[in-house]
Amino acid sequence: MKKIYISFVLIFNTFISADEISVDEMVNFIVQEQFLSQQEDTMKNTMYTMMESMGLNVKSKAMSDFLDPLINEYLNNVEKKVPALYKDIYSDDEILALYNFMKTKEGISITNKQSLMIEKSMLMVSEDVVKLSENVGIALQENPELVQSLIK
Numbered sequence: 001m002k003k004i005y006i007s008f009v010l011i012f013n014t015f016i017s018a019d020e021i022s023v024d025e026m027v028n029f030i031v032q033e034q035f036l037s038q039q040e041d042t043m044k045n046t047m048y049t050m051m052e053s054m055g056l057n058v059k060s061k062a063m064s065d066f067l068d069p070l071i072n073e074y075l076n077n078v079e080k081k082v083p084a085l086y087k088d089i090y091s092d093d094e095i096l097a098l099y100n101f102m103k104t105k106e107g108i109s110i111t112n113k114q115s116l117m118i119e120k121s122m123l124m125v126s127e128d129v130v131k132l133s134e135n136v137g138i139a140l141q142e143n144p145e146l147v148q149s150l151i152k
C-alpha cells in the first residue's frame with residue numbers, strides 16, 4: 001500500500017510540475033541552480049587558489065572588486081548559451097525529472113555540494129593529471145615516428 005501511495009504521489013507531482021511550469025522555465029532553473037552556481041564557486045575557488053600561489057592577497061576587497069566583475073561577465077555569457085545545450089542533450093522528460101529532483105530536500109543538498117565535490121576531486125586528481133601530462137610528453141619525445149604520423 002505504501003509503494004502505491006508513493007508511486008501515486010510521484011506521478012501526481014510530475015503532472016503538477018509539468019502543468020505549472022514550462023520546459024524553458026525548468027531549464028532556466030536548472031541552469032541557475034546546478035550549472036551557474038557551481039561554475040561561479042568553482043571559478044572563484046580555482047582563480048583564488050592560482051592567484052594565492054602567486055603571492056596575491058585573495059581575501060582583499062581589491063581582489064573581489066577586480067575579479068568579481070570579470071567572473072560575472074563570464075557567467076552572463078555562459079547563461080545565454082547553456083539552456084540550449086541542456087535542451088539539446090536532455091529530453092523534456094529528463095528535464096522534468098531533473099527539475100523535480102532538484103526541488104526535493106535531497107536534490108537541493110546534492111546541488112549545493114556539487115561545487116565542493118568538483119573542487120575536491122580536481123585537487124585530488126591534479127597531481128595525477130600533471131604526471132599524465134609529463135608521461136605523454138616523454139612518450140612523444142621518445143617516439144618521433146608517432147608524432148610524425150599524427151601531424152596532418
